Amino acid sequence: MVAHLLRLKLALLRNSFRRSPWQLVGVCIGGLYGLGMVVFAVAGTALLADADTALANTILICAVSLITLGWAIVPLVAFGVDLTLDPARFTTFTISRPKLATGLLLSGFIGVPGLLTLLLLGGQLLAWRRDPLALLAALAGGVAGALMCLALARLTTTSMARLTGSRRFRDVAGIIAIIPLILLGPIIGTAAEGIESVLDWLPRLAAVLGFTPLGVFAALPGDLAAGAWGLGAARLVLGLAYLGAVLWAWERGLHKSMENPLAPHTGSKPVGMGAFGIFPATPRGAVAARALTYWLKDPRYAASIVVVPLMPVLIWFTSTNSGNPQLMLVLGPLLGILMAFAISADVSYDSTAFSLHVLTGVRGVDDRAGRVLACAVFALPVTLLAAILPPVFLGRTDLLPAILGISLCGLLSGFGVASVASARFTYAVPLPGESPFKTPPGAGARMAVVQLATFAIMSVLLLPALGLLVAQVLTHHALFGWLALAVGVVEGAVLLVAGIRLGGRWLDARAPELMQAVAANR
Amino acid sequence: MSNSTAEPGTPALSIRSLGKRFGDKVAVNGISLDVPAGSFFGLVGPNGAGKTTTLSMATGLLRPDAGQAWLAGIDVWAEPLKAKAAMGVLADGVRLFDRLSGRQLVTYSGLLRGMDRDTVAERTEDLLRVLDLQDAGAKLVVDYSAGMTKKIALATALIHSPRVLVLDEPFEAVDPVSAANIREILADYVAHGGTVIVSSHVMDLVQRMCSHVAVIAEGNLLAAGTVDAVRGGVSLEERFVQLVGGRGNSEGLSWLHTS
Numbered sequence: 129m130v131a132h133l134l135r136l137k138l139a140l141l142r143n144s145f146r147r148s149p150w151q152l153v154g155v156c157i158g159g160l161y162g163l164g165m166v167v168f169a170v171a172g173t174a175l176l177a178d179a180d181t182a183l184a185n186t187i188l189i190c191a192v193s194l195i196t197l198g199w200a201i202v203p204l205v206a207f208g209v210d211l212t213l214d215p216a217r218f219t220t221f222t223i224s225r226p227k228l229a230t231g232l233l234l235s236g237f238i239g240v241p242g243l244l245t246l247l248l249l250g251g252q253l254l255a256w257r258r259d260p261l262a263l264l265a266a267l268a269g270g271v272a273g274a275l276m277c278l279a280l281a282r283l284t285t286t287s288m289a290r291l292t293g294s295r296r297f298r299d300v301a302g303i304i305a306i307i308p309l310i311l312l313g314p315i316i317g318t319a320a321e322g323i324e325s326v327l328d329w330l331p332r333l334a335a336v337l338g339f340t341p342l343g344v345f346a347a348l349p350g351d352l353a354a355g356a357w358g359l360g361a362a363r364l365v366l367g368l369a370y371l372g373a374v375l376w377a378w379e380r381g382l383h384k385s386m387e388n389p390l391a392p393h394t395g396s397k398p399v400g401m402g403a404f405g406i407f408p409a410t411p412r413g414a415v416a417a418r419a420l421t422y423w424l425k426d427p428r429y430a431a432s433i434v435v436v437p438l439m440p441v442l443i444w445f446t447s448t449n450s451g452n453p454q455l456m457l458v459l460g461p462l463l464g465i466l467m468a469f470a471i472s473a474d475v476s477y478d479s480t481a482f483s484l485h486v487l488t489g490v491r492g493v494d495d496r497a498g499r500v501l502a503c504a505v506f507a508l509p510v511t512l513l514a515a516i517l518p519p520v521f522l523g524r525t526d527l528l529p530a531i532l533g534i535s536l537c538g539l540l541s542g543f544g545v546a547s548v549a550s551a552r553f554t555y556a557v558p559l560p561g562e563s564p565f566k567t568p569p570g571a572g573a574r575m576a577v578v579q580l581a582t583f584a585i586m587s588v589l590l591l592p593a594l595g596l597l598v599a600q601v602l603t604h605h606a607l608f609g610w611l612a613l614a615v616g617v618v619e620g621a622v623l624l625v626a627g628i629r630l631g632g633r634w635l636d637a638r639a640p641e642l643m644q645a646v647a648a649n650r
Numbered sequence: 651m652s653n654s655t656a657e658p659g660t661p662a663l664s665i666r667s668l669g670k671r672f673g674d675k676v677a678v679n680g681i682s683l684d685v686p687a688g689s690f691f692g693l694v695g696p697n698g699a700g701k702t703t704t705l706s707m708a709t710g711l712l713r714p715d716a717g718q719a720w721l722a723g724i725d726v727w728a729e730p731l732k733a734k735a736a737m738g739v740l741a742d743g744v745r746l747f748d749r750l751s752g753r754q755l756v757t758y759s760g761l762l763r764g765m766d767r768d769t770v771a772e773r774t775e776d777l778l779r780v781l782d783l784q785d786a787g788a789k790l791v792v793d794y795s796a797g798m799t800k801k802i803a804l805a806t807a808l809i810h811s812p813r814v815l816v817l818d819e820p821f822e823a824v825d826p827v828s829a830a831n832i833r834e835i836l837a838d839y840v841a842h843g844g845t846v847i848v849s850s851h852v853m854d855l856v857q858r859m860c861s862h863v864a865v866i867a868e869g870n871l872l873a874a875g876t877v878d879a880v881r882g883g884v885s886l887e888e889r890f891v892q893l894v895g896g897r898g899n900s901e902g903l904s905w906l907h908t909s
Contacts, residue, residue, distance in 0.1 A: 398788030399751045404758070409770070414761030418747060418754075425749040425790075480744035484806065486711055487741065488762040489734030560745060561792065640713045647744075 129223055133231030137238045155240060162244045170251030177257050182331065184255050185350035189334040192249060192273055192346035199245070199277035200284050229379045236278040246274040252346065262349040265360070269345035269367075276341060276371055283378040286385060338363070341370040407501075411490045415498025419474070420505060428477055428558055432470045436463055436510065453522055460515030460535030465586050467507035468542025472582050474499050476554045479646050486643050492635030496547040496628040504543070511539045530597040530609040533616030534590055540620025541589045544627020545582060551631035553578045554642065556649040592619060660723040662687040662814045662845035663708060668717035670703050677703045679869035680717065685814075685847055685862070687722070690840045692856035692877070693849040694886075695866035696894055701849040702742050704866065705818050709739045722813055735763065738812035740803050742819045742849075748792035752783055752802045755791055759806035770809065777805040780835060782828060796823035804832065814845045821850065833859055853887035867894045 145152040169191075176184035218228055236242040249270035256262035338347030344367040351360035403420045407413035423429045440459055447455035475482055485495055515535035519528040555575040596612035599605075635642070663685040670678045678700040685691045695701050706712035708719045710730050719726040724733040747755055753774055760770035778787045781801045786794065791802055800823055807815065815836070821829050836846050837859075850856050856863055857877060863886065864874035872893045873880050881889045 399754070399790065400788070401754060401757065404754055404761070409761055409767035411762050411764055414758055418750065418758050421754070422747075422749055478747075481747045483711060483741050483744040484747065484759060485762065487709065487734060487739045487807075488759060489710075489731040490762045491731070560748065640711060643711055 129227045130231040130234065133228075134235055134238060137235040141238065159240045159244075162240060163247075166244050166248045166251065169248060170254060173251055174254040174257070176255040181350065181353055185347065185353075186331045186334040188252055188255060188350075189338050189343040189346045190330060192252070193337045193340070193342035195245065195248070196273065196277050196280060196342045200280040203281045203285050225379060225383060229375065229382065232382075233275070233278055233282065233375070236281075237274075242274075242278060245277055246271070249273045249277075252349070256349045256353060259349075259353045262353040265352050266349040269348040272367060272371060273345040276345065276367075276374065279371065279374045279378060280341070283374050283381065286378055286381040339366065341367075341374065344370060403502075411494040412498045412501070415485075415490070415495055416501040416505075419471075419499045419502035422477075423502060423506070426477070426560070428560075429470070432473075433467060436466060439463060439466070440514070454524070456518040456522065457524070457527065457531055459518050460511060460531050461538045461590065463514040464507075464511040464535045464538035465542050465583070465590075467503065467510065468539050468546055469579075469582060469586065470507075470546075471499050471503050471543070472546035472549045472579075473555070473557055474546075474550045475642060475646060476550070476557045476649065477560075479560055479649070480643070481560070482646055483643055486639045492551065492632030492639070493628060494632075495635055496551065496631045499550075500543045500547060500624070500628060504539075507539060511535050526606060527597070527600070527609065529606075530593070530600055530612035533609075533613035534593045534597060535616075537593045537616030537620040538586065538590055540617075541623035541627075542586045544620075544623040544625070545586050545589070547627040547631035548634070549578065549582045549631075551634040551642070552638070554645045554649060589619070589623065592616075660687060661685055661720070662689070662691075662722055663816075663847060664720045664723075665704070665708055666718050668704060668707055668714050668719060670700075670707060670712065670715050676869050678707070678714075681866070681869070681871045682717075683864055683871060683874055685845060687845055688840065688843060689845055689862045690836070690860045691845070691847045692860035692863040693847060693866065694851070694853060694856055694863060694890060695849075697851075699866045700869040701866055702818055703869075705739075705816055705847070705849060706741070709737060709741070709816050710734055711739075711741060735810070736812060737814045737816055738807035738810065740800075740807045740815075740817040740820055742822075746791050746799065746803060746806075748794075748799075749790060751788050751790055752794070752798075752805075753778065753787040755802060756805045756809055760809040763810045765810060773809050773811075774805075777808060780831065781805055782831065797825050797828060800824050801828060801832070808835075812844075815839065815847065817846065817848045819850065820848055821852065821855065853885070853890050857881065857886040865890060865893050 145155070173188070176187060223231075237246055250267060252270045253263050253266040256266045334343070334347075337343035338350075344363055348360060348363055348367070351357075351363060403417035404414070407417040407420075439462060440456075443456055443459055443462075447453050478485075512532075512535075515532045516528065519525055519531055555578055557575075593612045593616035596608045596615060600608035600612065661684040664683075666682045667680045668678055668682070669676070669680045681700075681704055693701050693705070703712065707714040707717075708721070708726060710726050710733065713727070721733045722736050724736060726733040747758065750758060756774045756777060757770050760773065761767075775784075778784045781804065783798065783801055783805070786798060791799060794802065800820065804817070804820060807817070820832065824832065836848075840846055840861075848856075848860070860877055862875065863877045863880050865872040865880065873889075877886065880886070884892075
């Protein structure tokens with residue numbers, strides 16, 4: 129029966145490739161990237177064999193604990209567990225509970241993340257290649273550790289299902305979870321400065337982690353290498369007990385949820401007319417009101433600009449670390465382009481709800497202009513602030529006109545480019561209601577091409593104003609700065625209008641084709 | 651809104667040799683059909699017969715490979731905006747903007763069609779009332795049940811008082827009371843000069859509700875005309891099975907007999 133479930137998972141994976149070759153390409157790219165990381169990490173572990181045993185032990189325990197913790201937490205908020213084999217679909221089959229659980233658990237290894245984790249944790253054995261006994265223990269501990277990862281992921285998602293099943297929790301948690309990831313770079317950079325103190329407490333942390341479910345299996349080979357047989361045996365028993373407990377708890381939760389399926393969560397707060405009462409009662413105003421409502425209510429939109437408030441922090445970290453505060457001046461242009469880019473996948477986000485636009489025969493120009501308007505409501509003030517504040521605080525008000533010109537050019541011409549792009553190029557995005565950070569398998573290739581091209585065009589369009597800024601810096605003539613402002617605003621305005629018109633015309637001509645394209649992305 | 655000057659006798663919907671293929675599969679194989687103005691027209695056919703594809707091509711959602719469609723005399727693919735103004739469509743299998751409340755969604759549909767705010771507000775309340783969605787009007791559509799979602803989608807198709815209503819599976823997942831309400835609204839609409847085209851699997855419903863019917867299977871039109879003419883004395887369901895064929899032989903499963 130377990131073999132049946134594994135074969136089923138394999139067949140489902142194969143069929144999904146057959147449905148869309150792009151998916152295969154995406155999985156291959158993702159898999160190769162992951163494999164590269166794993167090879168890199170395993171090569172690193174191999175080097176540990178020559179290092180001090182205690183150090184190797186510390187590093188391995190900490191790394192494995194981090195990976196295991198990741199498996200326990202990340203599926204909760206971001207990607208969810210791979211539900212190709214959704215336990216709920218097996219309710220009507222007579223499969224014994226342990227067999228179903230075993231099958232579901234092992235099926236996690238059929239798939240890119242599970243397989244890579246297995247390889248990564250199994251790769252620990254290279255660190256212990258000088259000691260055959262520890263090497264064997266590392267192999268067994270690696271496999272057991274990988275099982276622990278999958279089991280913990282299942283346990284946390286199943287037991288938190290009632291909470292994570294609520295729309296609001298997922299909406300909020302998904303976005304909050306990404307913030308530390310984005311700030312990881314600066315955090316590590318700052319932490320690295322205090323490297324001595326880290327080296328001081330890391331061994332103690334590892335010693336504790338070695339007795340928790342997170343690191344117990346990773347600590348096993350170290351015991352054997354040090355000749356601490358008793359401790360090793362105790363740890364093995366402890367680890368197996370942890371694994372058994374996690375599996376038992378998951379299996380119980382699984383059956384509880386299968387016997388009492390979740391009632392659909394209803395009962396959102398009543399809402400008024402919101403933005404529909406504010407914008408003018410025209411097709412254009414209606415599109416703007418709808419789009420603005422989505423910016424506020426649909427986490428996929430919020431996720432696409434979650435980097436915006438973090439960007440100042442990131443750049444501030446970088447600029448203080450590198451001792452060059454002038455770096456803050458790029459904030460305005462950068463945020464302008466980023467926010468304009470946010471509407472370049474608008475029709476993809478609509479998914480088949482876009483049919484309402486097709487059926488009502490709203491003109492393409494109104495559709496385009498409404499979406500730009502909604503985004504501009506917050507993007508324009510933010511861009512202005514990001515362009516004005518850094519030069520003022522840095523005492524470089526001489527550069528203010530040029531920076532302002534480049535920023536507005538980035539925002540306005542970016543809107544124009546995005547209006548054209550989203551009228552023609554759709555790609556698979558998370559569907560309405562899905563986690564905003566879920567990447568549809570295989571969306572990668574097409575999405576990357578479209579996004580890179582859009583970004584590249586937006587950047588190239590900045591060159592005239594940018595050139596004038598360079599001229600000002602070189603010649604110290606304020607005139608060039610004012611020219612940059614004029615050129616930036618005029619160029620941006622022209623491209624904005626042209627982009628909306630062209631995008632609108634394309635939309636009018638190709639609305640049915642666009643409709644079929646978003647329908648195919650389901 | 652419905653002030654186009656079609657001559658009397660112009661069919662509400664007229665399609666000629668409409669065809670569509672997806673890859674190797676012919677979904678619709680050159681269908682020609684006239685829907686008389688003022689009729690309650692049922693489009694029936696087994697799963698995958700091409701009903702949704704045909705209706706999508708007639709309503710401007712899917713560009714046909716061949717053939718033409720006229721809505722109240724307006725060429726749907728030559729003058730799409732004019733044609734779309736004259737019809738209200740409930741498409742099957744598409745999402746709604748479900749992060750809006752029901753009231754916002756219906757308002758959105760009206761405003762997109764260029765109607766003024768007061769008319770939209772008045773009609774939205776009327777629609778919510780007759781569809782029994784008044785209490786749910788302030789809730790997000792994403793939290794609606796399947797039947798409520800169907801009803802709110804119907805409201806978005808009705809708001810501009812179209813001359814022709816094209817409804818793909820309007821009764822699916824709708825509870826019996828609401829279904830009866832919807833039937834009453836549609837019958838009233840037809841009695842006052844409108845035309846309704848519905849697709850359905852439920853023969854019984856079509857026989858009771860519709861004045862005309864067309865049978866589609868495997869992308870071909872098998873029969874069309876008044877319900878009485880098509881069924882020819884037997885029930886529509888029997889006639890449908892005769893036309894479409896493919897009734898399996900249930901005697902084959904003798905092991906299923908438990909006694």
